[in-house]
Amino acid sequence: MLPTILDIATLADGYRSGRFTPIDVIEAVIERRAAWPDKAAWITELADSELRKAAAALVAAGAARADQPLWGIPFAVKDNIDCAGVETTAACPAFGYQPEADAFVVARLKAAGAILVGKTNLDQFATGLNGTRSPYGAPRSVFDARYISGGSSSGSAVVVGSGQVSFALGTDTAGSGRIPAAFNNLVGVKPSRGLLSSTGMVPACRSLDCITVLAGTAGDADLVRRVAEGYDAADVYSRSMKAKPLPTRGLRFGVLAGAEREFYGDTEVEALYDAAIARLEALGGTAVPIDYAPFRECALLLYGGPWVAERLAAIEDFVGEHADAMDPTVRTIVQGANGKTAVDAFRGDYALEAYRQRTDAEWAKMDVLLLPTAPTTYTVEAMQADPITLNSNLGRYTNFVNLLDCSAIAIPAGFRADGIPGGVTLIGPAFVDSALAALADRLHRAESWGMGRDTDAALPAASALAVPTEGLIPIAVVGAHLSGMPLNGQLTTPRGTFIKSCRTSGDYRLYALPNTTPPKPGLIHAPGFGGKGLEVEIWALTPAAFGEFVNNIPAPLGVGKVTLDDGSVVTGFLCEPYAIEGAREITDLGGWRAYIAELKAQAPALQAG
Template sequence: MLPTILDIATLKDGYRRGAFSPIDVVEAVIARIAAWPDSAVWINRVGDTALREAARALVAAGVPGEDQPLWGIPFAVKDNIDCAGLPTTAACPAFAYDAEEDAYVVARLKAAGALLVGKTNLDQFATGLNGTRSPYGAPRSVFDERYVSGGSSSGSAVAVASGQVAFALGTDTAGSGRIPAAFNNLVGVKPSRGLLSSFGLVPACRSLDCITVLAPTAGDADLVRRVAEGYDPADPYSRTMQPASLPHDRFRFGVLAGSEREFYGDAEVERLYDAAILRLEGIGGIPVPIDYAPFRECAQLLYGGPFVAERLAAIESFFADHADEMDPTVRGIVAGAARYSAVDAFRGLYELEELRQRTAAEWAKMDVMLLPTAPTIYTVEAMRADPVTLNSNLGRYTNFVNLLDCAAIAVPAGFRKDELPAGVTLVGPAFADSALAALGDRLHRAAPFGMGRDRQAALPTASALTPSTTGLIPIVVVGAHLTGMPLNHQLIDGGGVHLKTCHTAPGYRLYVLPDTVPPKPGLVRDPAYRGGGLEVEVWGLPPAAFAAFVNAIPAPLGVGKITLDDGTSASGFLCEPYAIVGAREITELGGWRAYITESAATDSSVDA
């Protein structure tokens, strides 16, 4: 039985246990799409027959390889991102063209085993934060069809929140990946600029655009981001990750204060924001009131200044010939770019740098910022009646992020009394993506808001992210150093931190080493073995403790790189092959803990 929401961790666990296969999941996806009452979610889809064939091909190829951490995971792509064999419309039929190749990020996801389901609706040319500016219809919040889904990544959010796919790609120039996450009880990851290549993306503002990820949990979204990212010389704005850290405990987080707390009369969203502040305090944060004014003024530059001219630059030739075939609101926004000159553009850049200096004084007070993702939510009817003002209100706390080169993650913050969701966003410096994801995951798990439309769903423990571990070196343990085992104290005494419990990638075997006290296993890599992964733990050690720990490892054990089921690798215990000659293999038990349980049961029966 598949869950209501198709999160990655649960699907991978089901595949590993044989509870269902990608073929079963694809059948469920097809049925759910057909049954969902909102027909505005999708613009174009992979045909049902082709989708079934893709799933069968995955299964026929055998268990996933180490390079397929998204094996069998269904996903959607916002229809301003190219997918080979499907049209790219940017929600404008007159603009549509047939994509001949996948966008860089789509190709990476498919290579990792993910199953493309189709292309989702959006505010035309990604110009909007509400989801109503499309000739293909207006996707609605999964909680109340009277309300907007958020945009511009509207269809992507609804596809995930309704359980039709496990994750979706969106884009975010002014908040387009974060606001729909908030309105549908999802996580929205807005990566640092340039981490995800924009090759194959129809630009909105080429210098600011970010491809984003919408998913049920921060762990899922962060996994997809890590798989999709990579330096791409075909994208002139592509950058390589230079990881930035955040403190794990006693971190300072900036909060709104005074007249800058604007919720446009929505006391319920303000209440949920205040509750999120208390939860972040509860996990080690120190709230620091900040002056949001320079960030707000920066946000106003995006639509109220010359930066809007970049939207015209993106589609200039098309606009000249087909402006009358565009959404009227989008047409008006793009047309407004014509009133700005090159001189205005330079003045805008000067103003941005002045504001950057002012925001630097606020950043000196904090490590991360906690903001409402959106100050309120509107009905589709209200948005259509006043599309510019209300859309601008939605972007009050999002528009500045790309202009100031920040990373961000939006997470659920609970529900108003009328059962509509709200969200909050953690904003940090460029390249703090992994640290922000871990902090966002902790905040998300601090209160039970469910996932997507399923408010009762428990967040899978397997998708939990580790806290910021700057300065710690990860090590994979498989036997006597596991939590509760005889040698675990060696990790704890060295200042070790338990990071996560997970599985190895396929391709490892486990043996009971003879004559070891306490009993120890031997982990051996066997690339020809295609069985499921083995349960392990990842711990983090300070550098000095790591060195001492590794130096004390007795033969035949040693340290090498172990690949985990999410495609990452870390140092860990491996055994020299000579030591397993004649040893009992326990691979089929799934891990050392299962062997210890089996041994205890056997000893008990013998004693009886």
């Protein structure tokens, strides 16, 4: 049975195991697309026969090749990005044209085996953060049709959040790939500028635009980003990845403070933000209050400065001839460029550099910035009654990101009492995309809110992203060094980095060693045992901290190589076989935590006796 949200990891596992095929998935896509009541999410739906033909062709060609990591994965494309043979409208019918070729990124996704399902709705010419500025209708939140879906990548978020496709492409100039993610309980990856080619995309602000990915998990979105990215000589703003790390320990993250904490009266979204701060602290980060004012002031340049002229530059001929065919709000914004001069452009550039200096002073205090994705949300009715002011409110924490050349990833952060989701965004310098995605994945998994409208869905383990561990030595711990256990401080004090929880292979047995304080287990390698594996945690230490840690391990414990359930091998705790004489075997409990819980449950009974 297919999941409600068609996440990539689950589909790929199903294909490998033979539980279903791309033909089965496409049949489900066709059924779901027809059944979903919000018809405004799509502008162009590829015919059912075309989808069936594409799926059948994949299956006939054989199993997925190594160069097809998206084999059989259904996806959608925002309708300001070209797909060969499918009209591109940018949500303006009079502007529509028939492209002969796929956009650079679409071609890469198709080559990787992904199946295009259709083109999605958007705020016209990608001008807006709310999703209501389209003659094709206003897509609605997948949780409540009274509320906006967020924009401008409105339809893209709805078709992923409702389970019609696995992922969708959006675009982001001011937050258009992040706001819709927040309003539909999704992940939105806003790559560093230039990583995803804009060849074949109708520009909004060409020097700032980024193609984005909306998906159910950070792992899925990051996979799509990595498949789609690549240097494109045809795009003058294209850049090759120059990957940069984030600290693997002692991470400092900037947070809002004082008067800069603006939620427009939405105390519930503010509480979701504070809870996200607490979760990131629990993961080992240190919250650092920063002055958000220079970021906020810089953001005003996007619509109040000369960059609005880029929106006119992108469609100047069309506006001159067909202004009456445009959405009135979009037309007002774009025509606001009239009268802007080269002098204004230079002054704007000077102002941007001044803001960059001021924000650099704040970046010196932090490694990443954690912000609300949006301070609140609005009903469609309210947005249409005051489209400029409320849209501006939505962009309070997003508009500066591309101006200052940052990478960003939006993740779910929980729900208000009325069931409307809120989100937070992790923002970093350019080219920390991979490390930022790994951090976002950990934060997303710290308290799962599901994926899209399926709020009970567990995030697939296969989509988890590994924390970068350059220069660190991993070690598997099985007992008193686990998180929350008495000796865990021996890992956290030297700033050890938690990597993941997992299990050993089935060739290990676990014993509760007698006469140890605090209680300790003994892990014994038992080749051929055939068990279910035992709970372990993987941590990573600097070489110096690792050496000191291992030197202090008391007999009969020691370190050796431990095989995990995925077949990988890592250094970990093992026990001398002689020490288990007279010890209780606890292998059947599955791990040390279960044994400690059993002891605690028995304690009241023993005291009563």
